[in-house]
Amino acid sequence: MKKSQLIALVSTPALAGLILGCATVPHNVSASTNSAGAAEVNVKSAAATEPTLTIAEGVIGGKTPQENQAFANAIGAALHCKVKLISVPSTDNYDQQLMTMLGAGQKIDVVYTEGSTLAELAQKGEVTNLQSEIEKSKVLGNPKVVPQWEWNNIKLSSPNGKGIYAVPVKYQGALMPIVRQDWMKQLGLSQPKTLNQYYNVFEEFKKKENAYGLTLSSLYDIEPFMSAVGLKNGYVEHNGKLTIPYATNAAVPVYAWLHKLYANGLLDPNFVTNSTADERNEFLSGRVGMFVYWDAWVPMLNNLASTQGAAASFDAEALPPALGPNGKGLVSKGDTSVFAIPSNAPNKALAFKFLEWWNTKPGEILGSLGVKGIDYTVSNGKYKLTSTGIDENMDHGDPEPISSEWKNPFPSLQKGYANARAIGIKYGYQPLINANWNNAEQIVWQYGDDAILGRLTPQQAVEEMHAALLKDKYISQ
Amino acid sequence: MSTSEVVQPHRTKTLRRPVGYAPRRWKRALPLYFMLLPTLAYLMVLTYYPLVHAVVISMQDFNLIGNRPFVGLKNYENVLSDPNFWGDFRNTLVLGVSILTIGFVAPIVIALSLNEVLQTWLKRSVQMVIYLPHLFSWVVVGGLWIQLLAPAGGLVNAVLAVFGVSPVQFMSDPQVARWVIILVSVWKDVGFNCIIYLAGIVGINPSLYESARVDGANRWQEMRHITLPGLARTMQVVGLLSIMGVLRIFDQIFVMRNAVIEPKVNVLMTYVYDEGFQQMNIGQATASALLILVFTLVLTIFTRRLIRYDT
Numbered sequence: 001m002k003k004s005q006l007i008a009l010v011s012t013p014a015l016a017g018l019i020l021g022c023a024t025v026p027h028n029v030s031a032s033t034n035s036a037g038a039a040e041v042n043v044k045s046a047a048a049t050e051p052t053l054t055i056a057e058g059v060i061g062g063k064t065p066q067e068n069q070a071f072a073n074a075i076g077a078a079l080h081c082k083v084k085l086i087s088v089p090s091t092d093n094y095d096q097q098l099m100t101m102l103g104a105g106q107k108i109d110v111v112y113t114e115g116s117t118l119a120e121l122a123q124k125g126e127v128t129n130l131q132s133e134i135e136k137s138k139v140l141g142n143p144k145v146v147p148q149w150e151w152n153n154i155k156l157s158s159p160n161g162k163g164i165y166a167v168p169v170k171y172q173g174a175l176m177p178i179v180r181q182d183w184m185k186q187l188g189l190s191q192p193k194t195l196n197q198y199y200n201v202f203e204e205f206k207k208k209e210n211a212y213g214l215t216l217s218s219l220y221d222i223e224p225f226m227s228a229v230g231l232k233n234g235y236v237e238h239n240g241k242l243t244i245p246y247a248t249n250a251a252v253p254v255y256a257w258l259h260k261l262y263a264n265g266l267l268d269p270n271f272v273t274n275s276t277a278d279e280r281n282e283f284l285s286g287r288v289g290m291f292v293y294w295d296a297w298v299p300m301l302n303n304l305a306s307t308q309g310a311a312a313s314f315d316a317e318a319l320p321p322a323l324g325p326n327g328k329g330l331v332s333k334g335d336t337s338v339f340a341i342p343s344n345a346p347n348k349a350l351a352f353k354f355l356e357w358w359n360t361k362p363g364e365i366l367g368s369l370g371v372k373g374i375d376y377t378v379s380n381g382k383y384k385l386t387s388t389g390i391d392e393n394m395d396h397g398d399p400e401p402i403s404s405e406w407k408n409p410f411p412s413l414q415k416g417y418a419n420a421r422a423i424g425i426k427y428g429y430q431p432l433i434n435a436n437w438n439n440a441e442q443i444v445w446q447y448g449d450d451a452i453l454g455r456l457t458p459q460q461a462v463e464e465m466h467a468a469l470l471k472d473k474y475i476s477q
Numbered sequence: 478m479s480t481s482e483v484v485q486p487h488r489t490k491t492l493r494r495p496v497g498y499a500p501r502r503w504k505r506a507l508p509l510y511f512m513l514l515p516t517l518a519y520l521m522v523l524t525y526y527p528l529v530h531a532v533v534i535s536m537q538d539f540n541l542i543g544n545r546p547f548v549g550l551k552n553y554e555n556v557l558s559d560p561n562f563w564g565d566f567r568n569t570l571v572l573g574v575s576i577l578t579i580g581f582v583a584p585i586v587i588a589l590s591l592n593e594v595l596q597t598w599l600k601r602s603v604q605m606v607i608y609l610p611h612l613f614s615w616v617v618v619g620g621l622w623i624q625l626l627a628p629a630g631g632l633v634n635a636v637l638a639v640f641g642v643s644p645v646q647f648m649s650d651p652q653v654a655r656w657v658i659i660l661v662s663v664w665k666d667v668g669f670n671c672i673i674y675l676a677g678i679v680g681i682n683p684s685l686y687e688s689a690r691v692d693g694a695n696r697w698q699e700m701r702h703i704t705l706p707g708l709a710r711t712m713q714v715v716g717l718l719s720i721m722g723v724l725r726i727f728d729q730i731f732v733m734r735n736a737v738i739e740p741k742v743n744v745l746m747t748y749v750y751d752e753g754f755q756q757m758n759i760g761q762a763t764a765s766a767l768l769i770l771v772f773t774l775v776l777t778i779f780t781r782r783l784i785r786y787d788t
Binding site for chain 1: 539540541542543623627628629630644646648649735736737739740751753754755756757759
């Protein structure tokens with residue numbers, strides 16, 4: 001063999017390896033990217049014989065790979081195991097990447113997911129029924145730590161309502177009107193209780209503050225107004241038949257009211273294309289006086305306003321929903337944020353231990369304040385946030401732990417939260433959703449938006465919406 | 478008087494392979510075949526294996542974990558009997574053909590116009606400016622246009638307001654939004670195709686223009702009879718590449734769609750996405766993806782036969 005041929009034989013595989021990225025990876029490298037493009041953090045601090053806990057998540061952890069590694073270290077130290085944290089930012093379509101990982105056969109011990117996806121995973125037997133373990137558990141079986149209503153919400157995702165397939169990650173909170181309370185005070189307005197009173201508030205904002213009264217993100221956040229006619233978001237079931245209240249004649253007055261807001265320039269006309277981030281920005285910058293968002297965001301908006309150049313007088317406050325003639329109101333709670341254990345998880349016992357630990361005080365501190373030394377310090381029993389901790393606003397996946405025994409160590413940074421949480425608890429309910437909801441919701445939004453924009457009369461919109469839902473078999477009556 | 482000559486055919490030597498030639502040639506070529514291995518491995522692992530695997534999945538009741546029973550052609554039947562699939566197919570054709578037509582003509586017109594610009598700095602500046610959008614991802618471009626076209630605070634509506642036009646709901650009127658999608662798509666890629674055509678114009682033999690001028694041709698005649706025929710090959714290649722992408726429109730729609738306009742702008746690839754990742758109906762999503770592959774193949778073969786770009 002000629003010398004040149006020999007060189008070619010030797011160099012080709014090496015070159016190919018280099019091009020295809022098959023170079024040998026040093027064993028001590030701890031941050032990498034998996035097939036789904038998710039960042040992985042491997043904790044190697046524990047002894048080699050310790051088991052490995054693999055967690056796929058989209059909300060817990062820090063904001064950088066280094067913080068995620070410290071976060072995984074903290075879990076590993078508490079549970080005496082190695083922790084592999086597969087961290088997919090929610091902006092990178094977590095659900096899609098989770099499906100890719102599970103479908104590709106990747107073994108994961110704990111997956112973060114939400115109620116709608118959990119319903120589909122449980123339906124297909126892809127996650128473990130944890131009911132008996134939860135009942136036996138001293139932590140999760142304690143109603144002070146996880147109240148019964150939370151288990152009931154999680155059970156909405158179980159096949160035929162039987163079994164418990166997940167454990168809550170955090171108190172999910174509810175969507176409620178959040179108003180510029182400083183404007184309300186300045187204009188001498190009192191808390192609105194009916195749709196007419198809400199209308200008057202918006203009109204005042206428009207006249208006196210030169211701002212839109214209300215902004216929305218399509219029909220995502222109209223529940224506090226549908227509350228005036230007692231309609232729930234999602235599905236309701238009557239005698240085994242499913243229907244969508246927003247697609248019934250009872251919703252017509254609310255669509256008509258929203259159209260009136262739009263036609264009179266009180267509703268932000270960008271509402272069809274708005275993301276919730278757009279809504280927050282408009283609210284913080286004073287372009288709108290009210291939007292509908294999570295209770296936990298009331299203090300966060302107040303804190304953000306002070307650091308991000310909003311008006312000095314800025315004061316966000318939650319409002320109760322518009323009340324119906326019977327004096328009752330409704331706000332929808334968020335889709336449950338949960339941890340589940342895949343049916344093929346290699347370390348189910350360790351995974352369940354993690355789910356318990358997450359709901360103990362050390363787990364709650366990690367999920368809210370973050371990692372000691374990075375996000376906060378403790379001196380003489382007093383907690384102090386670091387600059388990283390202040391930036392991250394006490395949100396590391398569990399900003400408001402579900403336990404009734406939890407007390408936030410920084411009450412001054414919780415302005416407006418107690419009132420907002422009370423509204424969520426008083427008027428909140430968990431919407432019933434199923435595997436068809438994503439498609440059904442698009443139909444509801446399409447015709448609802450057309451009604452608000454005035455392209456269809458509210459009556460026409462509801463009739464066409466109902467017909468389209470029936471045609472695609474998303475409702476049974 | 479003419480003389481004739483008998484021409485004898487040359488006796489050519491018969492090329493006979495010497496004994497042992499084939500093994501020697503094989504031995505000599507071995508390193509070359511070996512060098513092909515990475516490419517073959519790449520194609521097998523990253524193209525053909527996933528394709529075969531997709532065919533298998535399309536015939537399964539696919540669960541992420543656990544059993545995946547074989548269901549034959551049921552997923553294909555479900556796709557072909559789904560009115561949403563055919564609705565999205567119609568949208569794909571409307572959007573695809575419009576983008577293809579306008580996107581084919583626009584860069585030629587711009588390239589020909591730029592070719593007439595004498596100031597090099599102006600020509601280069603325009604080229605750079607119209608090429609820039611091609612470098613941005615659809616997330617940026619889609620978000621940018623949604624903001625620009627917003628009824629409140631959007632630049633376009635602000636300009637219209639100066640002329641007394643009331644705000645237009647560009648992105649929530651299905652018919653208008655369809656045109657926005659088409660024109661934004663053309664706007665994003667026009668610069669790239671324009672550069673290909675400009676490169677094609679540079680490659681045209683200058684002596685053809687000189688001859689035409691000697692024969693008294695004006696600029697229009699030069700363009701009509703030299704430049705455009707000279708660009709025919711480039712047009713064929715650009716046309717073929719564009720046609721191959723018609724059924725694969727996705728990113729732009731995914732970023733720019735909303736509930737109101739979805740029935741008019743959802744395309745085949747968003748159908749695949751919605752079935753697969755929203756409904757977790759992986760078997761049906763894979764079946765629809767393979768049908769799109771077949772449609773694209775048919776379209777490509779048809780176009781290739783029609784334009785014969787490589788002859």
